[in-house]
Amino acid sequence: MDILYxxxxxxxxxxxxxxxxxxxxxxxxxxxxxxxxxxxxFQGIVIQKKGSGVNKTFTVRxxxxxxxxxxxxxxxxxxxxxxxxxxxxxxxxxxxFYLRKLRSKSTKVKRGKKPTPKxxxxxxxxxxxxx
Amino acid sequence: xxxxxxxKIGMTRLFTENGDSVAVTLIEAGPCTVTSHKxxxxxxYSALQLGFQEVPEKKLTKPLWGHxxxxxxxxxxxxxxxxxxxxxxxxxxxGAEIKVxxxxxxxxxxxxxxxxxxxxxxxxxxxNFHGKTxxxxxxxxxxxxxxxxxCATPSRVHRGKKMPGQYGNDKVTVxxxxxxxxxxxxxxxxxxxxIPGHRNSIVMIQKTK
Numbered sequence: 001m002d003i004l005y006x007x008x009x010x011x012x013x014x015x016x017x018x019x020x021x022x023x024x025x026x027x028x029x030x031x032x033x034x035x036x037x038x039x040x041x042f043q044g045i046v047i048q049k050k051g052s053g054v055n056k057t058f059t060v061r062x063x064x065x066x067x068x069x070x071x072x073x074x075x076x077x078x079x080x081x082x083x084x085x086x087x088x089x090x091x092x093x094x095x096x097f098y099l100r101k102l103r104s105k106s107t108k109v110k111r112g113k114k115p116t117p118k119x120x121x122x123x124x125x126x127x128x129x130x131x
Numbered sequence: 132x133x134x135x136x137x138x139k140i141g142m143t144r145l146f147t148e149n150g151d152s153v154a155v156t157l158i159e160a161g162p163c164t165v166t167s168h169k170x171x172x173x174x175x176y177s178a179l180q181l182g183f184q185e186v187p188e189k190k191l192t193k194p195l196w197g198h199x200x201x202x203x204x205x206x207x208x209x210x211x212x213x214x215x216x217x218x219x220x221x222x223x224x225x226g227a228e229i230k231v232x233x234x235x236x237x238x239x240x241x242x243x244x245x246x247x248x249x250x251x252x253x254x255x256x257x258x259n260f261h262g263k264t265x266x267x268x269x270x271x272x273x274x275x276x277x278x279x280x281x282c283a284t285p286s287r288v289h290r291g292k293k294m295p296g297q298y299g300n301d302k303v304t305v306x307x308x309x310x311x312x313x314x315x316x317x318x319x320x321x322x323x324x325x326i327p328g329h330r331n332s333i334v335m336i337q338k339t340k
Binding site: 003004007008011030032053054055074076077078079 | 140141143144145146148149150152157159317319
C-alpha cells in the first residue's frame, strides 16, 4: 500500500481512548523545562479534532483563573502519556467554536453517553491497515 | 557529485523521542544502476550515467536499446548524469548498483527537480511585488506591474525586468537539505523540509562537496 500512509502508521502505535468533541478530557503531557521531565495535566473540553492519520490534532479548551486557554495537541505526540476521559459530552456539531463567545453557565456541554462500538467506526485507521 | 535518482512520495511528520515533530519529505531513492561512463578523453568531462525504473526492451527505441546493450545493462526509463571525479567513477563500473545507503543521517544534500507549474502568473505571485494600494483612488490596476521603462531615461525596458510570465514547471535545485533518516529496505530517503515538484515526480539527489 501507500508508503506515505505506512510511515505514518508506524508512529501511531500508542493506545488512545476514543473520544470526541464535547468530551471533557485530562491530557497527561510531558513538559521538559529543566533536566528532569515532568508530567502536567491539562483538563478541558475538546472543541475540535482535525487532520488525518499521523497529522491528527485536537484542541482542548479550559478556563484557567478566569482566562480561557486553548491548547492544540498532536494526537500521536510521544509527549502525551495518557488521555483520560472525565466526562462524555453530547454535542450536535464537530467543532465547538461557539463556546468561545458564551459566558458562564451556558458554556456547559450536556452530559452524553459513552459511544457504542457502532458509533466508533470513525476511528478506522487501524482497520484500514489490516485491509 | 555522487548521487541517486528518486521519486518524490510526499510529505509527512516524524516525531523524535523528545517529542519534536519534524516535517520530512519521503523520496523513494533508487536503486539505480550505472548505465555508462562519460570520460574526459571522449566527452571532455567525467560523469556517471545512472538509470532508474527498469523497463522492458520493447518500450524503447532501437538506438536507445543499443546504448544499454553496449554496456550490457538492463534498460531504464529514466537516466541522469552525475558529474563525479574519475576516482569515484572507477568505484562504479557500468552495471554497478547505487543504493540509498550512500547517504547517512545528517548528510547535506542538494535536490533537483521540476517545480509545480503555476501557469502564466502575474508579478505579485511570480516576483513577490507588493501590489498597489486598495484605496486612495487606485482604479483598475491593483495587482499590476507599474512603470517598466520611464520616459526620457532610459526610455527602454531594462533587460531582465521582472514581468508577468510562466511561473513554475522549471528546473529547481534546493541546496543544503539535511538527510533525516534512511530506510534501506524500502529504499526510502527522508529529507528534512520540502523539495521541488509534485508527488511521483523524478528528482535528482546529490551529495554536497
